[in-house]
Amino acid sequence: MNKVMTMREAISRFVHDGDLVVIEGFTHLICFAAAHEIIRQKRRDLTLCRLTPDLIYDQLIAAGCARKLIFSWAGNPGLGSLHALRRAVERAEPAPLELEEYSHFGLVARMSAGAANLPFWPLRNYRGSDLPAVNPQIRTVECPYTGEALATVPALNPDVTIVHAQRADASGDTQIWGLYGVQKEAAFAAKRVIVVVEEIVEESVIRADPNRTVFPGFIVDAVVHEPWGAHPSYAQGYYDRDNEYYVAWDEQSRETERLERWFKEWVYGVADRAEYVKRLGSETVARLSAKPRISAGVNYGY
Amino acid sequence: MRAARELHDGDVVFVGIGLPNLACNLARATHAPNLVLIYESGAVGAKPERLPVSIGDPALVTDSLGVASMSEVFQWYLQGGRIQVGFLGGAQIDRFGNINSTVIGPYAHPKVRLPGSGGACEIAIHAKRVIVVAPLSARTFPKDVDFLTSPGQVNKYGTRRSLDLPGGGPVRIVTDVGILAPSLEDGELELVAIYPGVKAEDVKQKVGWPLRVRRDLVTVEPPSAEELHLLRDVLDPDHLYL
Numbered sequence: 001m002n003k004v005m006t007m008r009e010a011i012s013r014f015v016h017d018g019d020l021v022v023i024e025g026f027t028h029l030i031c032f033a034a035a036h037e038i039i040r041q042k043r044r045d046l047t048l049c050r051l052t053p054d055l056i057y058d059q060l061i062a063a064g065c066a067r068k069l070i071f072s073w074a075g076n077p078g079l080g081s082l083h084a085l086r087r088a089v090e091r092a093e094p095a096p097l098e099l100e101e102y103s104h105f106g107l108v109a110r111m112s113a114g115a116a117n118l119p120f121w122p123l124r125n126y127r128g129s130d131l132p133a134v135n136p137q138i139r140t141v142e143c144p145y146t147g148e149a150l151a152t153v154p155a156l157n158p159d160v161t162i163v164h165a166q167r168a169d170a171s172g173d174t175q176i177w178g179l180y181g182v183q184k185e186a187a188f189a190a191k192r193v194i195v196v197v198e199e200i201v202e203e204s205v206i207r208a209d210p211n212r213t214v215f216p217g218f219i220v221d222a223v224v225h226e227p228w229g230a231h232p233s234y235a236q237g238y239y240d241r242d243n244e245y246y247v248a249w250d251e252q253s254r255e256t257e258r259l260e261r262w263f264k265e266w267v268y269g270v271a272d273r274a275e276y277v278k279r280l281g282s283e284t285v286a287r288l289s290a291k292p293r294i295s296a297g298v299n300y301g302y
Numbered sequence: 303m304r305a306a307r308e309l310h311d312g313d314v315v316f317v318g319i320g321l322p323n324l325a326c327n328l329a330r331a332t333h334a335p336n337l338v339l340i341y342e343s344g345a346v347g348a349k350p351e352r353l354p355v356s357i358g359d360p361a362l363v364t365d366s367l368g369v370a371s372m373s374e375v376f377q378w379y380l381q382g383g384r385i386q387v388g389f390l391g392g393a394q395i396d397r398f399g400n401i402n403s404t405v406i407g408p409y410a411h412p413k414v415r416l417p418g419s420g421g422a423c424e425i426a427i428h429a430k431r432v433i434v435v436a437p438l439s440a441r442t443f444p445k446d447v448d449f450l451t452s453p454g455q456v457n458k459y460g461t462r463r464s465l466d467l468p469g470g471g472p473v474r475i476v477t478d479v480g481i482l483a484p485s486l487e488d489g490e491l492e493l494v495a496i497y498p499g500v501k502a503e504d505v506k507q508k509v510g511w512p513l514r515v516r517r518d519l520v521t522v523e524p525p526s527a528e529e530l531h532l533l534r535d536v537l538d539p540d541h542l543y544l
Binding site: 026027028051052071072073074075077078081086089090101102103104105108109111112123124125126127128129130131134148177178179180181182184185234236240241243290293 | 450452
């Protein structure tokens with residue numbers, strides 16, 4: 001089944017006000033293009049969940065899309081705070097933001113439970129930490145075999161998960177290489193899945209290398225073709241992380257007036273990702289484009 | 303440099319960003335060529351050609367031994383007991399090596415909201431040894447932390463033994479003036495080594511509790527010319543961390 005559609009159509013059909021939204025990707029393959037379309041379509045009251053909210057959720061929070069944040073590490077890596085997130089938490093600007101906090105392992109376990117259709121996931125963690133004291137969702141269960149007290153976290157089942165990937169075919173059979181974080185768990189845990197890719201390929205390309213497939217098209221609702229859709233994050237083999245952008249965001253996001261101008265230029269002022277990439281300019285594109293490092297194939301014959 | 307010397311050849315190390323990252327790459331270039339670097343992002347056996355800017359840098363994947371999902375990293379590698387050394391830093395470290403990277407002040411109304419645990423809580427619980435890297439100051443080393451993100455040797459919930467924590471917890475606190483380590487009797491951090499030209503009295507001023515000095519206090523050898531050359535010219539030529 002052909003599920004290819006524009007980002008505008010995918011967001012308008014599958015992301016609704018009040019939804020629990022996961023846009024995952026650990027440093028790698030973070031789909032900023034989807035977040036920008038959510039901002040353009042003015043979604044409200046979203047519960048946003050990600051291990052590392054990163055710049056992508058800082059932007060969604062600054063634009064007033066979020067009501068609640070579920071996370072495990074909230075910062076601009078190597079640079080310090082996420083300023084829009086801090087304004088929302090400390091001064092309720094532009095809207096108050098509820099926080100629900102885990103560690104990475106805890107949030108990974110929540111997604112594992114969600115993907116496996118279990119009510120919770122057990123883990124050896126949190127003993128000797130204050131985290132359970134401030135998050136009543138972190139509980140314990142007695143192991144029925146050993147009697148050991150294990151920590152538990154509840155399943156997370158997003159209304160929608162958005163995954164950025166290197167390639168997929170038109171029905172959503174999706175392949176990723178490089179870091180894939182919790183992309184698989186987040187997709188299998190979700191009620192609806194949007195896949196955004198650098199390239200749409202023939203099904204035969206997927207079938208020629210099945211071990212690289214992270215999930216099949218039958219769990220996918222929409223396939224969107226948006227080259228450079230993860231910028232300023234990166235796509236292994238396509239483009240590098242734009243570290244200068246991450247550094248610049250620290251200043252960019254400190255004052256709301258400057259941020260308004262930024263939104264006008266880079267989000268409201270562009271119709272889609274193609275226009276964004278044009279604005280990015282050929283110099284930036286050349287600076288970040290990946291050098292080839294081709295892997296030898298394997299023999300799938302029998 | 304001191305942190306690098308704490309690593310043994312063949313150790314499997316859970317690497318954080320910043321100074322730990324540099325320490326691991328220095329160790330790999332000197333006395334521990336068989337160090338296996340694992341990043342929480344999923345890179346296993348990384349051999350980065352450039353100093354990674356983040357723990358999810360693409361250079362950690364290129365030429366690595368493998369890529370694991372984060373679920374595998376936390377469940378099989380860390381909880382599975384496969385990690386010998388974990389590196390941690392933090393905004394506050396108390397006298398028992400408990401680490402706070404969550405909030406300064408009360409949780410509901412913090413004075414400063416810090417990034418949070420990330421993988422720190424589980425690294426502190428599961429790694430066989432934890433090495434903490436932080437510059438020494440009374441603000442960073444109070445008697446008690448405001449929030450227990452990652453358990454040290456002892457805290458209000460109990461000792462590592464009474465809590466049945468699988469890893470050894472913080473065994474070395476590497477600072478800019480000397481090294482602290484937990485006492486075998488009660489787990490309280492004491493000064494075990496100082497750098498050339500540093501006096502134990504000066505170190506005592508920089509922590510928020512009466513710091514004990516171990517009887518066999520040693521003075522650490524200064525970095526060799528080769529180590530300095532590696533650090534400044536080869537591993538961190540753009541001075542990202544130094």
